Amino acid sequence: MSAPMATGVPEYLVRLNAEQREAVETLDGPLLVLAGAGTGKTRVLTTRFAHLLMTGRAFPGQVLAVTFTNKAAREMRERVSAILGRPAEGLWLGTFHALCARMLRRHAELVGLTSGFTILDTDDQLRLLKLVMEAGGIDLKRWPAPGLMAQIQRWKDRGVSPNRITPAEDTDYASGKARPLYAAYQARLRDLNCADFGDLMLHMVDILRDHPEVLADWHRRFRYILVDEYQDTNLVQYMWLRLLAQGHKNICCVGDDDQSIYSWRGAEIENILRFEKDFPNARVVRLESNYRSTRPILGAASGLIAHNAGRLGKTLRAGRNDADGEKVRVVSLWDSEEEARMVGERIEVAQRSGHALSEIAILVRAGFQTRAFEERLITLGVPYRVIGGLKFYERAEIRDAMAYLRVLAQPADDLAFERIVNTPKRGLGDTAMRKMHEIARAEGIPLSSAAARLAQGGITGRARAALSELLHGFARWREALPRDGHVVVAATLLDESGYTEMWKQDKSPEAPGRLENLKEFLRALGEFETLTGFLEHVALVMENDENAADDRLSLMTLHAAKGLEFDTVFLPGWEEGLFPHSRAMEEGGEKGVEEERRLAYVGLTRARKHAIVSCAANRRIYGNWSSSIPSRFLDELPLEHIEREGSAGMARNRMVEMPSVFTGAGGLLARRPKVIEAGAWEVQARPVRADAIGVGQRVFHQKFGYGRVTGVEDDKLDIAFEKAGTKRVLDRFVEKA
DNA sequence: ATTTAAGGGCTTTTT
DNA sequence: GCCCTTAAAT
Numbered sequence: 001m002s003a004p005m006a007t008g009v010p011e012y013l014v015r016l017n018a019e020q021r022e023a024v025e026t027l028d029g030p031l032l033v034l035a036g037a038g039t040g041k042t043r044v045l046t047t048r049f050a051h052l053l054m055t056g057r058a059f060p061g062q063v064l065a066v067t068f069t070n071k072a073a074r075e076m077r078e079r080v081s082a083i084l085g086r087p088a089e090g091l092w093l094g095t096f097h098a099l100c101a102r103m104l105r106r107h108a109e110l111v112g113l114t115s116g117f118t119i120l121d122t123d124d125q126l127r128l129l130k131l132v133m134e135a136g137g138i139d140l141k142r143w144p145a146p147g148l149m150a151q152i153q154r155w156k157d158r159g160v161s162p163n164r165i166t167p168a169e170d171t172d173y174a175s176g177k178a179r180p181l182y183a184a185y186q187a188r189l190r191d192l193n194c195a196d197f198g199d200l201m202l203h204m205v206d207i208l209r210d211h212p213e214v215l216a217d218w219h220r221r222f223r224y225i226l227v228d229e230y231q232d233t234n235l236v237q238y239m240w241l242r243l244l245a246q247g248h249k250n251i252c253c254v255g256d257d258d259q260s261i262y263s264w265r266g267a268e269i270e271n272i273l274r275f276e277k278d279f280p281n282a283r284v285v286r287l288e289s290n291y292r293s294t295r296p297i298l299g300a301a302s303g304l305i306a307h308n309a310g311r312l313g314k315t316l317r318a319g320r321n322d323a324d325g326e327k328v329r330v331v332s333l334w335d336s337e338e339e340a341r342m343v344g345e346r347i348e349v350a351q352r353s354g355h356a357l358s359e360i361a362i363l364v365r366a367g368f369q370t371r372a373f374e375e376r377l378i379t380l381g382v383p384y385r386v387i388g389g390l391k392f393y394e395r396a397e398i399r400d401a402m403a404y405l406r407v408l409a410q411p412a413d414d415l416a417f418e419r420i421v422n423t424p425k426r427g428l429g430d431t432a433m434r435k436m437h438e439i440a441r442a443e444g445i446p447l448s449s450a451a452a453r454l455a456q457g458g459i460t461g462r463a464r465a466a467l468s469e470l471l472h473g474f475a476r477w478r479e480a481l482p483r484d485g486h487v488v489v490a491a492t493l494l495d496e497s498g499y500t501e502m503w504k505q506d507k508s509p510e511a512p513g514r515l516e517n518l519k520e521f522l523r524a525l526g527e528f529e530t531l532t533g534f535l536e537h538v539a540l541v542m543e544n545d546e547n548a549a550d551d552r553l554s555l556m557t558l559h560a561a562k563g564l565e566f567d568t569v570f571l572p573g574w575e576e577g578l579f580p581h582s583r584a585m586e587e588g589g590e591k592g593v594e595e596e597r598r599l600a601y602v603g604l605t606r607a608r609k610h611a612i613v614s615c616a617a618n619r620r621i622y623g624n625w626s627s628s629i630p631s632r633f634l635d636e637l638p639l640e641h642i643e644r645e646g647s648a649g650m651a652r653n654r655m656v657e658m659p660s661v662f663t664g665a666g667g668l669l670a671r672r673p674k675v676i677e678a679g680a681w682e683v684q685a686r687p688v689r690a691d692a693i694g695v696g697q698r699v700f701h702q703k704f705g706y707g708r709v710t711g712v713e714d715d716k717l718d719i720a721f722e723k724a725g726t727k728r729v730l731d732r733f734v735e736k737a
Numbered sequence: 738a739t740t741t742a743a744g745g746g747c748t749t750t751t752t
Numbered sequence: 753g754c755c756c757t758t759a760a761a762t
Binding site for chain 1: 751
Binding site: 620 | 753754
């Protein structure tokens with residue numbers, strides 16, 4: 001513990017405002033910190049953590065700190081270290097899933113697993129469930145597996161294992177067979193020594209519920225519990241927290257009911273609404289001083305969210321000295337293309353006046369909306385990045401490589417074996433696989449053993465040779481493992497199995513990138529002592545490098561934007577049906593609309609200085625043009641904080657004045673937005689692309705599709721397009737594919 | 738056993 | 753309008 005400051009108050013506390021300080025210094029008993037957007041939530045959480053250590057209230061290993069994302073966990077670790085002035089070691093700090101996995105490794109045998117269990121990805125989960133359903137004689141046409149998977153996940157989110165399903169929790173899926181199928185699926189997971197994501201939580205809760213001595217052990221360990229984003233916890237996470245908090249009752253949950261946007265993933269906003277009932281004598285501290293946004297942005301966001309019922313109630317106050325600023329712009333446009341043009345032009349104007357692109361974001365409701373903006377940004381030559389998309393470990397090549405290593409580590413891992421047995425193609429098709437399954441089922445042995453049996457005889461020459469080569473390979477690699485180490489063996493394995501070669505032969509544009517990813521995979525493997533440690537890391541923690549080293553604009557969904565902030569934020573597509581989304585309204589009714597409204601609130605509060613909301617009167621959805629009316633959320637923004645502009649009339653009841661969609665493209669193109677600052681249209685000199693395109697690069701062109709660069713001359717490219725033939729185009733019209 | 742055709746569906750996705 | 757999953761064709 002470092003010496004107290006001369007004043008008696010440590011420096012890290014002095015930097016806090018009164019409410020933040022109360023949240024940090026209230027150490028005993030349950031505490032709920034209601035932290036509005038931009039009120040210093042992370043600072044409170046990390047300072048509180050450090051304070052617990054600095055005051056000697058707890059050793060690092062006695063604090064359990066839970067986040068939802070790896071990113072949040074990493075950030076907290078870094079900031080706690082910064083306050084402590086040394087790396088924070090031995091912490092129980094991580095995501096719900098990572099922490100549960102860590103705990104479950106110690107108690108795996110209590111749920112019929114061994115500590116080396118494998119964590120399945122969603123792909124494996126579904127394949128396994130399909131096998132279980134087929135074995136159960138279910139007609140997969142009539143009862144698609146994803147439906148049952150969703151149901152099982154819902155059960156797991158609610159902490160319901162097969163034996164705990166009450167009639168109220170049951171479903172009529174597949175004429176009431178859901179429950180036995182769930183049980184069979186769990187049994188198969190156990191046999192394969194696997195756990196899916198939901199199991200990590202579910203098993204731990206079951207263990208803590210059923211084994212008081214285990215629970216008591218964890219109570220002895222954890223004296224303080226810190227929880228981030230409490231509004232996003234689901235029931236099983238709540239149960240887990242509650243069980244662990246029973247011991248010392250020192251649980252501090254930080255969250256914001258107004259930012260609960262994941263109910264469709266099982267998050268229960270009731271968890272935070274109920275906190276004071278669940279934890280008697282709980283203190284509640286509200287953080288309401290916002291240090292992020294201007295007064296008009298806060299006013300607009302507050303006015304909007306005030307339309308929700310059943311809130312815990314907070315009022316965001318502007319905490320900045322320079323909080324005065326521009327009103328929120330509400331721009332109405334003729335169609336989605338004009339909307340994209342408007343956003344693009346404003347970005348160019350901002351860019352020319354020195355605004356960093358990395359401080360601008362376009363936040364959309366649904367993924368398909370990004371396309372129009374991407375097209376626009378490409379033609380304007382504005383660098384951007386789309387946040388979201390596939391995670392590192394969700395890429396096919398990484399999953400394949402993982403599967404190889406899983407078979408190496410656990411020959412009985414049927415799912416992994418099945419994935420790689422014919423990847424690369426070894427001439428093992430349906431017939432060979434069926435035979436393998438038959439043997440495995442008949443003998444009650446793993447697939448790989450069945451394959452060995454099959455290689456002795458039972459299939460034809462070519463397939464047989466290929467199969468026995470693979471099996472001999474695994475025997476060899478496994479033998480080499482203790483001698484050469486996992487990194488070397490992994491590299492040889494991917495090489496000798498023909499897997500790397502498969503991608504080298506592949507002519508598709510993604511192939512080089514995939515080989516890169518495999519290199520990255522091997523490099524990351526080198527950072528781990530053991531194979532199993534690495535497999536867990538990849539399953540739970542590994543993520544994309546979206547580090548914004550270069551100056552690019554961000555394009556992402558509103559969901560992906562939670563927790564981020566930008567100087568300027570564009571919020572397009574505020575139209576009934578899209579935002580609030582019709583599905584959300586159909587499925588959730590008024591509750592659904594409220595969650596959409598929270599999403600709008602999240603979007604607005606991402607902006608520090610400028611927020612530009614827009615709606616289009618016409619939008620192409622699923623290929624068809626359809627007209628839409630402005631979102632009800634626009635009417636809910638307080639008039640004094642917004643400024644309306646636009647070419648396409650705003651009032652929701654004046655829609656009749658809108659020209660028909662069918663007036664044709666001429667009228668549509670002739671119409672120019674009146675919303676653009678003067679001069680914005682006279683854009684001549686485009687910046688040269690930062691990412692130079694070379695010969696051989698595969699590229700994408702909006703009009704001509706995919707092609708390969710055959711020549712480069714200044715900013716002009718000769719491209720052999722797959723469909724459109726050879727053309728010469730300006731480099732700014734293509735993107736790397 | 739791989740290639741091609743037809744069909745359905747389509748919001749968000751921290752782990 | 754597009755993309756992905758499953759069905760028949762060679």
